[in-house]
Amino acid sequence: MHGLFRWSSKWWPGTIPLAVLWAIAAWTSTPPLEADLAARSNAALKDTVLDKARMAVAGRDVTFAADAFSEDGRRSAVASVEAVPGVRLVDDQTRLVPESKPFAWSAERDVVRVTLGGSSPLPAIRNRLMEAARAGLGGVEVVDRMNLARGAPPRFDNAALLLLDQIGKLKDGKVTISDTKVSLSGMARDLGGREAIAAALKNLPEGFSVAANEVKAPPYVFQAYKDPVAVTVTLTGYVPDNNVHAAIATAAGRKFLREKVVDNLKASVGAPAGFANAVVPALGALARLSTGTLVVSDREVKLSGDALYEAAAVQIRAGLGKDFPQGWQFKPEISVRPAAAPVDATVCQQLLADLLAKAKIRFESGRATIDPDSAALLDRLVETAMRCSTVNIEIAGHTDADGEVAFNQELSERRAQAVTDYLVKAGLPASRFTPVGYGSTQPLAGNDTDEGKAQNRRIDFVVRKGE
């Protein structure tokens, strides 16, 4: 032992190379040591959810800064860094993510992009929302303006994902969550989008409620264009369902005399209430015009075009709005077509016969009330009668042979009278028309078939020259 003390006094020269060794070791080992400790510390935090985690290593001391999402998470993160082998001291600069009150989140869509803003509770949820937005909106740029915050209501992520689904149905607009209140505004992309969104909102997670749903639907548009050159009526736009579609197509077929109906209608939800009750009479009014356009946009009906004569224009302007269901508006822009050149008696008879060959004046069964569908034909007859102002015309009513002779006789007279009244109301002098009823005495065809009877039920216009 004594020897060891004696020898040790002579060990000092070795400290000089030892100091050199030390200097070289310190010089070369410090950077790899720091890198190694940083890597181990980060690996230790791999499963811990943190935001803005930063690690600075000086020697064996780690300065650790991060935003944690709970006090427990924060403590366990610091503890796992402290437990990394080789780490000497941990300078704890962690803090909790700020709490947001109220917890607000939003997604806003404009023409080119969708911006997610407000607060998101966890980085994973934030990424999920971004991915859902990108996947659901296919090709639209998605901008992330979200920050992280504590204080989200339970099931926030489900609610936000559901709302992101809805933003795909908007052309532009904004959805927001404020605590558990959900608000939506904007314009739906398609007809029915508003209804689809309202239906989807029923599936909001428990605890969430809709504070405001101000999503507007695009206007529900139905259009009809009567083209006198192509002799067509083109129907475009939307109808509520196939039944209404069929009803409108049938009504168009009845109301238009000779125009071919081109049906480009599509079925879609979102029609205003009373759609068919407004569109059918409006089509009747369009049929009375020589050329015209009908535009039904939501509850507004715009009819523009040329009436055949002044009284018809007045009737349409004043009359159509009355037929509409409540809440509907009628905006007529109807002018009168310039009167056509006068014709002589022979041409007049020819024109009238042509018109009546194409279509018949229809009445309610067994009565003398003119079917409104015949208005277009009657207007043509009025217009033609105006062109031959010098002749007198006999309005001849005929019936089929069904029923009693006396009843048929009276019915034919009353129907002839009803047509005459229509002509007089249109502004023609009553003195030029003679209503005559022939009952079933002048059949055109046999009364033994339905077709024959239908041919026999008729009103004829007979020009009487020189009377």
Place this chain on the structure above:
Amino acid sequence: MTYLATFHWGWLLASLLLGLAMGWIAVVHRGQGVSKTTARWLAGLAAALVAAALTQVIPGRFGYWLDLGLILFAVYLVGCAVGSWLRDRVLSRHRA
């Protein structure tokens, strides 16, 4: 400590070998040793440095370098002791 030992085993081995060599030589070395007073001062200095390392008062890289230096020095001392003892054994067997 284990971490430092595994990370720096090469340097530790080098200082151990240096210690062994120095210890081996010291037994037969005829030069001047350090005086008792100096030795005490040096021991005090070493104790102060060890205390500083254990209390971790020196931060960052300097703290690490101190730890590294002390470990190298400790291993060196162990090497010296073993080296001197071995030389002494060899010499005494020789004399006998």
